[in-house]
Amino acid sequence: METPPFLQTAGDPLAIAVFASGTGSNFRTLLAHSEQGMLGRGCIVCLVSDRPDSGAVAHAMSRGLPTFTATHQEVGGRKAFEEAALAFLASHGVRWIVLAGYMRLVGRTLLQAYEGHMINIHPSLLPHFPGLDAPAQALSAGVSETGVTVHYVDAGMDTGQIIAQTRVPILPNDSLAALTTRIHAAEHELLPRIVAQLCSDAMDTK
Ligand code: GRF
Numbered sequence: 001m002e003t004p005p006f007l008q009t010a011g012d013p014l015a016i017a018v019f020a021s022g023t024g025s026n027f028r029t030l031l032a033h034s035e036q037g038m039l040g041r042g043c044i045v046c047l048v049s050d051r052p053d054s055g056a057v058a059h060a061m062s063r064g065l066p067t068f069t070a071t072h073q074e075v076g077g078r079k080a081f082e083e084a085a086l087a088f089l090a091s092h093g094v095r096w097i098v099l100a101g102y103m104r105l106v107g108r109t110l111l112q113a114y115e116g117h118m119i120n121i122h123p124s125l126l127p128h129f130p131g132l133d134a135p136a137q138a139l140s141a142g143v144s145e146t147g148v149t150v151h152y153v154d155a156g157m158d159t160g161q162i163i164a165q166t167r168v169p170i171l172p173n174d175s176l177a178a179l180t181t182r183i184h185a186a187e188h189e190l191l192p193r194i195v196a197q198l199c200s201d202a203m204d205t206k
Helices: 025-035 055-062 078-091 108-114 134-141 176-198
Strands: 014-019 042-049 067-069 096-099 118-122 145-152 162-169
Touching: 014 025, 025 042, 025 055, 025 176, 042 055, 042 078, 042 176, 055 067, 067 078, 078 108, 096 108, 096 176, 108 118, 118 176, 134 145, 134 176, 145 176, 162 176
Parallel strands: 014 042, 014 096, 042 067, 096 118
Antiparallel strands: 118 145, 145 162
Protein backbone atom coordinates (compact mmCIF):
# COMPACT_ATOMS: atom_id res chain seq x y z
CA MET A 1 0.00 0.00 0.00
CA GLU A 2 1.27 3.48 -0.83
CA THR A 3 2.26 5.71 2.08
CA PRO A 4 -0.04 8.76 2.29
CA PRO A 5 1.84 11.95 1.36
CA PHE A 6 1.48 13.49 4.81
CA LEU A 7 3.21 10.49 6.40
CA GLN A 8 6.02 10.64 3.85
CA THR A 9 6.76 14.17 5.07
CA ALA A 10 5.95 13.69 8.77
CA GLY A 11 8.49 15.54 10.89
CA ASP A 12 9.84 17.68 8.04
CA PRO A 13 9.37 21.42 8.35
CA LEU A 14 6.65 22.84 6.10
CA ALA A 15 7.98 25.87 4.26
CA ILE A 16 5.65 28.88 4.35
CA ALA A 17 5.87 32.10 2.32
CA VAL A 18 4.20 35.27 3.57
CA PHE A 19 2.87 37.80 1.03
CA ALA A 20 2.57 41.36 2.35
CA SER A 21 2.24 44.87 0.91
CA GLY A 22 2.14 47.12 3.97
CA THR A 23 3.39 47.75 7.46
CA GLY A 24 3.74 44.04 8.03
CA SER A 25 2.65 43.70 11.65
CA ASN A 26 1.03 40.32 10.88
CA PHE A 27 4.15 39.24 9.01
CA ARG A 28 6.36 40.26 11.96
CA THR A 29 4.15 38.31 14.36
CA LEU A 30 4.23 35.21 12.15
CA LEU A 31 7.99 35.42 11.73
CA ALA A 32 8.50 35.77 15.49
CA HIS A 33 6.34 32.67 16.08
CA SER A 34 8.28 30.80 13.40
CA GLU A 35 11.65 31.79 14.90
CA GLN A 36 10.46 30.47 18.27
CA GLY A 37 9.22 27.18 16.80
CA MET A 38 5.60 28.09 17.56
CA LEU A 39 4.03 27.29 14.17
CA GLY A 40 3.93 23.53 14.56
CA ARG A 41 5.78 22.06 11.59
CA GLY A 42 5.42 25.39 9.80
CA CYS A 43 8.45 27.56 9.17
CA ILE A 44 8.45 30.99 7.48
CA VAL A 45 11.14 30.73 4.81
CA CYS A 46 10.56 33.82 2.66
CA LEU A 47 8.56 36.98 1.95
CA VAL A 48 6.95 38.09 -1.29
CA SER A 49 5.89 41.72 -1.69
CA ASP A 50 4.61 43.96 -4.47
CA ARG A 51 5.85 46.99 -2.49
CA PRO A 52 9.65 47.22 -2.31
CA ASP A 53 9.28 50.26 0.01
CA SER A 54 6.99 48.53 2.53
CA GLY A 55 7.61 47.96 6.22
CA ALA A 56 7.26 44.23 5.62
CA VAL A 57 10.21 44.23 3.18
CA ALA A 58 12.32 46.35 5.53
CA HIS A 59 11.68 43.88 8.36
CA ALA A 60 12.48 40.83 6.20
CA MET A 61 15.75 42.45 5.14
CA SER A 62 16.64 43.23 8.75
CA ARG A 63 16.09 39.56 9.66
CA GLY A 64 18.00 38.26 6.62
CA LEU A 65 14.87 36.53 5.30
CA PRO A 66 14.92 35.74 1.55
CA THR A 67 12.61 38.23 -0.17
CA PHE A 68 11.17 38.61 -3.64
CA THR A 69 9.94 42.14 -4.20
CA ALA A 70 9.08 44.18 -7.28
CA THR A 71 6.18 46.37 -8.33
CA HIS A 72 3.80 44.90 -10.89
CA GLN A 73 4.80 47.79 -13.13
CA GLU A 74 8.50 46.90 -12.95
CA VAL A 75 7.96 43.31 -14.08
CA GLY A 76 5.13 43.91 -16.60
CA GLY A 77 1.89 43.16 -14.77
CA ARG A 78 0.28 40.63 -12.47
CA LYS A 79 0.90 37.52 -14.56
CA ALA A 80 4.61 38.29 -14.92
CA PHE A 81 4.84 39.12 -11.19
CA GLU A 82 3.19 35.84 -10.22
CA GLU A 83 5.37 33.80 -12.59
CA ALA A 84 8.50 35.31 -11.08
CA ALA A 85 7.11 34.81 -7.57
CA LEU A 86 6.28 31.18 -8.40
CA ALA A 87 9.86 30.46 -9.45
CA PHE A 88 11.07 32.08 -6.22
CA LEU A 89 8.62 29.99 -4.15
CA ALA A 90 9.71 26.80 -5.89
CA SER A 91 13.35 27.58 -5.20
CA HIS A 92 12.46 27.72 -1.48
CA GLY A 93 10.28 24.61 -1.48
CA VAL A 94 7.23 26.58 -0.35
CA ARG A 95 4.16 24.47 0.61
CA TRP A 96 1.87 27.10 2.13
CA ILE A 97 1.23 30.77 1.31
CA VAL A 98 -0.12 33.19 3.91
CA LEU A 99 -1.45 36.50 2.59
CA ALA A 100 -0.97 39.00 5.43
CA GLY A 101 -1.99 42.41 4.16
CA TYR A 102 -1.25 41.55 0.51
CA MET A 103 -3.24 44.23 -1.30
CA ARG A 104 -3.66 42.41 -4.64
CA LEU A 105 -6.13 39.94 -6.02
CA VAL A 106 -4.38 36.63 -6.60
CA GLY A 107 -4.39 35.55 -10.26
CA ARG A 108 -4.68 32.19 -11.98
CA THR A 109 -0.91 31.57 -12.03
CA LEU A 110 -0.63 31.40 -8.24
CA LEU A 111 -4.05 29.84 -7.69
CA GLN A 112 -3.32 26.92 -10.01
CA ALA A 113 -0.20 26.09 -8.02
CA TYR A 114 -1.39 26.81 -4.46
CA GLU A 115 -5.21 26.79 -4.19
CA GLY A 116 -6.07 24.89 -1.01
CA HIS A 117 -2.69 25.81 0.47
CA MET A 118 -3.12 29.58 0.41
CA ILE A 119 -4.88 31.54 3.18
CA ASN A 120 -5.66 35.20 3.84
CA ILE A 121 -6.39 37.30 6.91
CA HIS A 122 -9.15 39.87 6.52
CA PRO A 123 -10.18 42.52 9.09
CA SER A 124 -13.92 41.81 9.28
CA LEU A 125 -16.35 39.01 10.01
CA LEU A 126 -16.71 37.83 6.41
CA PRO A 127 -18.95 37.73 4.45
CA HIS A 128 -19.56 41.21 5.90
CA PHE A 129 -17.34 44.04 4.68
CA PRO A 130 -15.08 42.41 2.08
CA GLY A 131 -12.54 44.47 0.15
CA LEU A 132 -10.69 47.61 1.16
CA ASP A 133 -11.04 49.57 4.43
CA ALA A 134 -13.11 46.92 6.22
CA PRO A 135 -12.77 48.53 9.70
CA ALA A 136 -14.03 51.87 8.28
CA GLN A 137 -16.86 50.06 6.49
CA ALA A 138 -17.92 48.48 9.80
CA LEU A 139 -17.80 51.83 11.64
CA SER A 140 -19.89 53.56 8.95
CA ALA A 141 -22.43 50.74 8.99
CA GLY A 142 -23.08 51.41 12.69
CA VAL A 143 -22.80 47.73 13.69
CA SER A 144 -21.90 46.80 17.28
CA GLU A 145 -19.26 44.25 16.42
CA THR A 146 -16.86 43.30 13.68
CA GLY A 147 -13.90 40.95 13.75
CA VAL A 148 -11.24 39.13 11.79
CA THR A 149 -11.41 36.16 9.44
CA VAL A 150 -8.85 33.64 8.21
CA HIS A 151 -10.01 32.05 4.98
CA TYR A 152 -8.76 30.07 2.01
CA VAL A 153 -8.00 32.15 -1.05
CA ASP A 154 -9.99 31.70 -4.24
CA ALA A 155 -10.34 33.88 -7.34
CA GLY A 156 -12.81 36.28 -5.67
CA MET A 157 -12.29 39.22 -3.35
CA ASP A 158 -12.32 37.72 0.19
CA THR A 159 -14.77 35.01 -0.89
CA GLY A 160 -12.88 31.78 -0.09
CA GLN A 161 -13.96 29.19 2.47
CA ILE A 162 -13.81 30.52 6.02
CA ILE A 163 -11.43 28.70 8.39
CA ALA A 164 -11.76 30.72 11.61
CA GLN A 165 -13.03 34.02 12.95
CA THR A 166 -12.60 36.17 16.06
CA ARG A 167 -15.20 38.72 17.11
CA VAL A 168 -14.13 42.27 17.99
CA PRO A 169 -16.59 44.65 19.69
CA ILE A 170 -17.19 48.17 18.37
CA LEU A 171 -17.47 50.48 21.37
CA PRO A 172 -19.63 53.62 21.65
CA ASN A 173 -17.70 56.56 20.13
CA ASP A 174 -15.00 54.24 18.81
CA SER A 175 -12.43 55.91 16.59
CA LEU A 176 -11.07 54.20 13.49
CA ALA A 177 -7.60 54.17 15.08
CA ALA A 178 -8.83 52.50 18.28
CA LEU A 179 -10.87 49.93 16.39
CA THR A 180 -7.99 49.16 14.04
CA THR A 181 -5.66 48.59 17.02
CA ARG A 182 -8.17 46.14 18.55
CA ILE A 183 -8.56 44.36 15.20
CA HIS A 184 -4.79 44.03 14.81
CA ALA A 185 -4.50 42.51 18.28
CA ALA A 186 -7.13 39.91 17.32
CA GLU A 187 -5.29 39.18 14.06
CA HIS A 188 -1.96 38.71 15.82
CA GLU A 189 -3.54 36.06 18.05
CA LEU A 190 -5.65 34.28 15.42
CA LEU A 191 -3.33 34.05 12.42
CA PRO A 192 -0.35 32.24 14.02
CA ARG A 193 -2.72 29.87 15.82
CA ILE A 194 -4.47 28.90 12.58
CA VAL A 195 -1.21 28.60 10.63
CA ALA A 196 0.12 26.22 13.30
CA GLN A 197 -3.09 24.16 13.07
CA LEU A 198 -2.95 23.96 9.29
CA CYS A 199 0.67 22.86 9.42
CA SER A 200 -0.06 19.99 11.77
CA ASP A 201 0.52 16.56 10.23
CA ALA A 202 -3.13 15.62 10.02
CA MET A 203 -4.07 18.66 7.94
CA ASP A 204 -1.23 18.54 5.41
CA THR A 205 -1.93 16.05 2.69
CA LYS A 206 -0.38 17.80 -0.31
C1 GRF B 1 -4.53 43.64 8.22
O1 GRF B 1 -5.57 44.26 8.89
C2 GRF B 1 -5.05 42.52 7.34
O2 GRF B 1 -6.19 41.90 7.85
C3 GRF B 1 -5.41 43.26 6.06
O3 GRF B 1 -4.38 44.21 5.92
C4 GRF B 1 -3.88 44.57 7.21
C5 GRF B 1 -2.39 44.41 7.17
O4 GRF B 1 -1.79 44.90 8.33
N1 GRF B 1 -5.55 42.34 4.97
P1 GRF B 1 -0.25 44.62 8.59
O5 GRF B 1 0.52 45.09 7.36
O6 GRF B 1 -0.07 43.16 8.83
O7 GRF B 1 0.10 45.46 9.79
